[in-house]
Amino acid sequence: xxxxxxxxxxxxxxxxxxxxxxxxxFYAPIEAEEGFLQKIFYLHVPLAIVTLCGFVIGGLCAIAxxxxxxxxWDLRSYVAIHMSLIFGVAVLITGSxxxxxxxxxxxxxxxxxxxxxxxxxxxxxxxxxxxFAIEDPERQARYASVFAITAGAFVPMNFLAVRLSxxxxxxxxxxxxxxxxxxxxxxxxxxxxxxxxxFATLCTYELAAKRTRILLKARSRILGYQS
Amino acid sequence: xxxxxxxxxxxxxxxxxxxxxxRSAHAPTGTAKVVRALLRKELLVELRTLESIPGxxxxxxxxxxxxxxxxxxxxxxxxxxxxxxxxxxxxxxxLGVNRLFVADADQGGFDGFLLAPVDRTALxxxxxxxxxxxxxxxxxxxxxxxxxxxxxxxLGQALPGLLAPLALGDxxxxxxxxLVAALAVRTRARDLLGPLLALxxxxxxxxxxxxxxxxxxxxxxxxxDGNPPLRWLGTLALYxxxxxxxxxxxxxxxxxD
Amino acid sequence: xTFLATTLPEHSNDGYVAAAYIVFFAIxxxxxxxxxxxxxxxxxxxxDLSAQEREKERETV
Numbered sequence: 001x002x003x004x005x006x007x008x009x010x011x012x013x014x015x016x017x018x019x020x021x022x023x024x025x026f027y028a029p030i031e032a033e034e035g036f037l038q039k040i041f042y043l044h045v046p047l048a049i050v051t052l053c054g055f056v057i058g059g060l061c062a063i064a065x066x067x068x069x070x071x072x073w074d075l076r077s078y079v080a081i082h083m084s085l086i087f088g089v090a091v092l093i094t095g096s097x098x099x100x101x102x103x104x105x106x107x108x109x110x111x112x113x114x115x116x117x118x119x120x121x122x123x124x125x126x127x128x129x130x131x132f133a134i135e136d137p138e139r140q141a142r143y144a145s146v147f148a149i150t151a152g153a154f155v156p157m158n159f160l161a162v163r164l165s166x167x168x169x170x171x172x173x174x175x176x177x178x179x180x181x182x183x184x185x186x187x188x189x190x191x192x193x194x195x196x197x198x199f200a201t202l203c204t205y206e207l208a209a210k211r212t213r214i215l216l217k218a219r220s221r222i223l224g225y226q227s
Numbered sequence: 228x229x230x231x232x233x234x235x236x237x238x239x240x241x242x243x244x245x246x247x248x249x250r251s252a253h254a255p256t257g258t259a260k261v262v263r264a265l266l267r268k269e270l271l272v273e274l275r276t277l278e279s280i281p282g283x284x285x286x287x288x289x290x291x292x293x294x295x296x297x298x299x300x301x302x303x304x305x306x307x308x309x310x311x312x313x314x315x316x317x318x319x320x321x322l323g324v325n326r327l328f329v330a331d332a333d334q335g336g337f338d339g340f341l342l343a344p345v346d347r348t349a350l351x352x353x354x355x356x357x358x359x360x361x362x363x364x365x366x367x368x369x370x371x372x373x374x375x376x377x378x379x380x381x382l383g384q385a386l387p388g389l390l391a392p393l394a395l396g397d398x399x400x401x402x403x404x405x406l407v408a409a410l411a412v413r414t415r416a417r418d419l420l421g422p423l424l425a426l427x428x429x430x431x432x433x434x435x436x437x438x439x440x441x442x443x444x445x446x447x448x449x450x451x452d453g454n455p456p457l458r459w460l461g462t463l464a465l466y467x468x469x470x471x472x473x474x475x476x477x478x479x480x481x482x483x484d
Numbered sequence: 485x486t487f488l489a490t491t492l493p494e495h496s497n498d499g500y501v502a503a504a505y506i507v508f509f510a511i512x513x514x515x516x517x518x519x520x521x522x523x524x525x526x527x528x529x530x531x532d533l534s535a536q537e538r539e540k541e542r543e544t545v
Contacts, residue, residue, distance in 0.1 A: 040504045047508070066480055090511050094504040101500035123427035126420065133414035143410055146477045147424070150406065153473050154428055157466060161431035164462060165438060202515065209519060212526055220533055223540070 006208065009201040016194035020187070028187040037101045042187055044094040046195040048113060051091055052155055054084030054199060055124065059152020062145035074141040077148050079206045081127055083199060088121045112166040116159045123151055258352075261345045265353030270360065272330070279323045280364050287319040287369035291376045302379030308444040309437045312373050316366065317400070317433060321422045323361045324404040327354055328412040341482060351405060351478040359401040366393055378444065385443040395463035396436040402467060403428050406474040409481045428470075435463040 024042045031038040058081035065073035095114045100106045109115060130147055134140040180188060273279060294311050295301070303311055331337050340350055370389070374382030404425055411421040439459035 036498060037500055039501045043504055043508055066477075086511065086515060090508050093507050097500050097504045097507070119427050119430050123424070126423045129416065130410070130414060130420060130424070133416050133420060135415075139413075142480050142483065143414075146410060146480055149477055150428070150470075150473055153469065157469060158427075158431060161434050161462060161466070164458065165434045198512070202512075205519060209522060209526070216526060216529055216533070220529070223533065223536055 006201070006204050009197065009204055013194065013197040013201045016190065016197050020191040020194040023187040023190055028184050029181075031184075034102060037098065040094060040098045040101070042191040043195075044091065044098055045188070046192040047087055047091045047094065048117065049192060050195045050199045051084045051087040051117075052120075053196075054080050054087065055120065055155050056152050058084065058148045062148035062152070065141065065145045066149075071141060074145060075207065075210060077145060078131075079203050079210065081124060081148060083203050083206065085121070085124055085127070087199065088117065088124070091117055092121065110166060112159070112163045115166075116162040119158055119162070120151075120155055123154065127151070258346045258349050261343075261349040262353045262356070265340075265349060266356055269353060269357040273357070273361070278330075279326050279361050282326075283319040283322050283361065283365045284368040286322055287315050287365060288372045288376075290315045290318065291369075291373055295377060303377050304379040304444050304446060306437070306441040306444075308373075308378055308380075309441040311377065312370070312440070313396070313433055313437045315373075316362075316369060316396075317426075317429060319365055319369065320362060320400050320404060321425060323358060323365070324408045324425060325418055325421050327358055327405060327408040329417075332412045337482065347479050347482050348475055350482070351409070351474060354408075355401045355405040355474075358404055359397055362397045362400060366397070380444055380446040385440070388443045389440055391460055392436045392439040392463065395460060395467060396432050399432040399463065399467045399470065400429060402471045402474050403432075406470075406478065409478065431466050432463065435459045435466065439463070 020042070024039055028039070028042070030036060058077045061073050061077035061080060064070070065077060092114070095111070095117070096106050099108045099111065099114065107114075127144070127147060131140055131144050134143055291311075294303075294315070331340075341347075370386075370393075371382065378385075407421055407425040407428065411417045411424060414420055436459075439456060442456070
């Protein structure tokens, strides 16, 4: 797999965000029920989708790692999950702000997506403590992969369970993303592309930084042996 | 904690698995036999040392007392009762999960098992069944205690409907608890990491069980026929199946060294 | 969801939308800043390493 150029990705991300933000604020119509507040939808929902995909990708890379024992897959799994954790914090904060503006409370239990996210984030928050509690690097990678696979399978099941448990009496606070009129759908897709590109760019950045540090450590160790 | 001078029951009994007289050393023992042998060992050790079950049961009963004072109520009913019961059972289960692999990790039981030419998932199955057994005994003590101490409506009318959520919930906790216990036991902060990993994974089970049993805890029948709603039982069964399969698939990788 | 292009946006909600976008970009910028600091550290280590290598070569010569 050819490594995508960081420069190309960065430029694509910036371009996508410029287009996306222009569409959000100058093209997409104002929604009747929620008004201007609805604009958060174009940020919050793409972040959520990309974050969830990131966790699942982390699980898939973990499967590859356990099958091939290639440490590079473990690195990709780690970076994907790490980045999804950061994006997940953004999801929770933007969701909370949206709930506050729309419903008056900083947290609402009746929004299944937000609740699912809280549970998933609580689970993945244990990923790094788990890794750092194991000293042997090979075992650390293996155990982390087992965790990533289990947690990755948990993500869809959790969504199902929480959605089922949400009371059907409460109206959905943050609105659904289906049945969008065309201009909104276009804006949404462009925003989704922009956030996805940002995720890919930051992951590539992080992977490059980690590889460099690994090479550096190897070189300095060799040097240490020689002297 | 083994007595000085004696071999620990775990390490000694692991020899049972592959030192059978008259058996060829090269023929792998059937998985069912291995599971049975391991399970026998687990239950015998638990009966002798009584490490998990009394602790879990005592914890549950004490928690009910704490709830009485925390809520300042004599009785609870409905969804509140279901919630208190399931949360207490869950946290008591965490105690059992924490102790599940500790003896193996500390006393070399893993090494003895790994040397045997057997399917390693047999350990998963045996430990999960053992945990399931502990949970069943826990519930034999905790559920009547709950009916005695906190539950408003009579327990007898709720009991038949309660069996299905209890069973499905136990299976789920056993599967996920065993996997998480194996994951956490050889890390530095094992007592902390176990519950932290297990609780989010068990949230859907709590949802299913609590919602399924809530209608059972009303004094007068609130709609329905006293059976827990099928939707929740279906979700529980599906969840148990998925995570049972996942645990089965990944467990091997935890035991490699 | 229906939409009316002529609805005026509410005053109070501008703040929330701005807050959400600002928080998002702040998170991204903080991440980039942390990476930049790490990069500085890596560059320093590379310089030290190169200096060590040059010294070794001088010794063996």
